[in-house]
Amino acid sequence: MKKPLKFVSIIIIPLLLLSLKCGSKNNGVSATIATATASISTILTEQQFNSLFPMRDRFYTYTAFIKAVRELGMIKVKVARRATSVYQLTRIDKSTGKSTLVRQDQDWNEDWAKKKPDSVYFIDYGLFCAEKDAASNKKELAAFFAQIAHETRHGQDGQYNDGLMYLHENDTSQSYTAPNDAYPPVPGKKYYGRGPMQLSYNGNYGYASDCIFGDKHVLLNNPSLVESDAVTAFKTAIYFWMTPQTYKPSAHDVMTGKWRPNAADKAAGRTPGFGMTINIVNGSVECGKGENNTGMTDRIGFYKYFLQKLGASDLNCACSCGGMKAY
Numbered sequence: 001m002k003k004p005l006k007f008v009s010i011i012i013i014p015l016l017l018l019s020l021k022c023g024s025k026n027n028g029v030s031a032t033i034a035t036a037t038a039s040i041s042t043i044l045t046e047q048q049f050n051s052l053f054p055m056r057d058r059f060y061t062y063t064a065f066i067k068a069v070r071e072l073g074m075i076k077v078k079v080a081r082r083a084t085s086v087y088q089l090t091r092i093d094k095s096t097g098k099s100t101l102v103r104q105d106q107d108w109n110e111d112w113a114k115k116k117p118d119s120v121y122f123i124d125y126g127l128f129c130a131e132k133d134a135a136s137n138k139k140e141l142a143a144f145f146a147q148i149a150h151e152t153r154h155g156q157d158g159q160y161n162d163g164l165m166y167l168h169e170n171d172t173s174q175s176y177t178a179p180n181d182a183y184p185p186v187p188g189k190k191y192y193g194r195g196p197m198q199l200s201y202n203g204n205y206g207y208a209s210d211c212i213f214g215d216k217h218v219l220l221n222n223p224s225l226v227e228s229d230a231v232t233a234f235k236t237a238i239y240f241w242m243t244p245q246t247y248k249p250s251a252h253d254v255m256t257g258k259w260r261p262n263a264a265d266k267a268a269g270r271t272p273g274f275g276m277t278i279n280i281v282n283g284s285v286e287c288g289k290g291e292n293n294t295g296m297t298d299r300i301g302f303y304k305y306f307l308q309k310l311g312a313s314d315l316n317c318a319c320s321c322g323g324m325k326a327y
Contacts, residue, residue, distance in 0.1 A: 039130035040069050043138050043310070052145060052309055055155065056164035059230050060196070068234035073126035077211055082108065083116035085246055087182070091214045094126070102210045103182060123250070125211075128238050131256050138312035140255040143274050146302035147251070147281050148196035148237055150295070157298060160305040167227040169193040176200050183207060186220050194226035195233035197240045197281075208239045247327055251277040268325035273318025274303050283326035291322040 049062040078090040078099075089103040107113050129141045149163025156162070169192055176192045177185035183206025185191065193200045199208060202220060209219035212235050219225060219236075226233050244250045249259040254276045261270050269288075270276055278299050279287045286296040300319045307314055 039134075039137055040066060040128075040141075043129070043134055043141065048310070052306060053149070053161075053164045055162045057167060059167055059227075060164040060233075061230060064230035065234050068231045068238060069128060071231070072212065072235045072238055073128065073130075075211065076122060076124045076126070078120065078122055080118060080120045082113040082118055086110075086113045086116075089210060091211065093214075100214055102214050102216070105182060121244075123242055123244070125238065125242055128242055128252065131252075135312060136256065138310045139307065139314055140252065142306035142310050142312055142314075143251070143255050143277055143303055144237075144241055145306045146274070146299055147241075147277060149302045149306075150299045151193070151198040151281075152196060153298075157294070158301065160302050163302065164196060166198075167194065167233075169198060177202050180206070183216055183220060189220070189223055191223050194223065194236075196237035199226060199236045199240060204240070207243070208236050211239055211243070212236070245280075245327075248280050249276075251280050254280070269323045270325070271318050273316075274300070274314065275318050275321040275324065278321045279324050279326060283321065283324070287321035287324045287326045289322060291320060293322065296321060 046062040049065065053060065074094045076092045076094060078092065080088040080090075082088075086105045086107045087103060088101070088105070088108055090099050091102045092099045129137045129144065131137070131140075145163070149160070152164050152166040153162045154165040172190065172192050174192055175185070175190045177190075178201055180203045183203045185202040189202075191200060191202045191205050199205060205219040205223050205226075206216040209216045212232070213219070226236055240251075242250050242252045244253065253259040254272055255274070257272065259272060259276075261272070270279065275287075275296075278296055282295065286293050286299075289296075291297075303314075303317075303319065
């Protein structure tokens with residue numbers, strides 16, 4: 001997941017909707033926390049996790065993954081957009097009900113921006129592999145695991161036991177910085193790929209930090225936290241999976257059937273299915289290049305392997321992005 005975002009003032013866009021149950025505040029919070037964790041723990045045991053990633057680095061634990069799902073599941077973000085890339089982000093902590101404005105671009109109140117149509121949407125991180133029935137949730141989890149396994153693998157092609165082995169990419173000499181008004185790079189810091197999804201570039205680190213911590217400076221100032229704290233590492237992967245970009249849908253929306261291609265997508269050959277998640281994660285490198293791209297075929301192999309291991313299926317899998325145009 002190493003492509004820079006090609007706009008200056010925004011990179012990725014998430015939001016969430018969740019209602020607390022009636023009753024006392026504490027009871028509502030407890031019910032919400034239980035809901036945020038239950039779906040994953042019921043479809044994935046620690047024994048299964050360990051069997052899916054037998055060669056993993058000991059940094060990546062089931063406990064850290066479940067904690068990341070639970071804690072990030074308590075966050076939702078309201079995204080309001082004016083023009084194409086002028087954003088206002090409000091982070092909502094569902095455990096307290098507190099809403100915090102974490103980002104408002106400097107052009108938000110400019111007359112030209114106000115004249116452009118507004119759009120508002122939500123991403124609920126609590127819906128990660130939890131939005132549908134168990135079979136659908138397992139399919140989404142298999143797709144998520146396939147992407148992070150490929151991003152962190154170190155082994156032999158065709159042997160799908162080597163995911164979650166790398167904490168960061170091999171070449172750490174590059175800074176992976178790009179101009180970004182909202183999330184400028186901190187001098188001296190490098191934003192190379194780290195964590196399960198190999199989060200890259202200052203724009204992604206800053207946006208993830210706004211969503212996860214409510215403060216862009218946490219990861220912009222300390223990007224190495226993604227490779228030193230396993231819970232944070234898994235949170236960045238879930239964040240990327242759940243969060244749409246300006247022109248791309250979220251992988252979550254693709255796997256849950258929410259996303260429907262528009263006319264431009266159809267003209268570019270983009271269709272719902274696992275192949276579209278490859279386009280989202282690393283499309284410019286692996287998509288639109290035919291059916292024999294090594295990276296693409298490896299991700300597909302992981303997906304089919306994890307489906308089988310989780311007892312799930314994707315009978316009409318649109319697994320390939322070989323005929324899709326990248327964004």
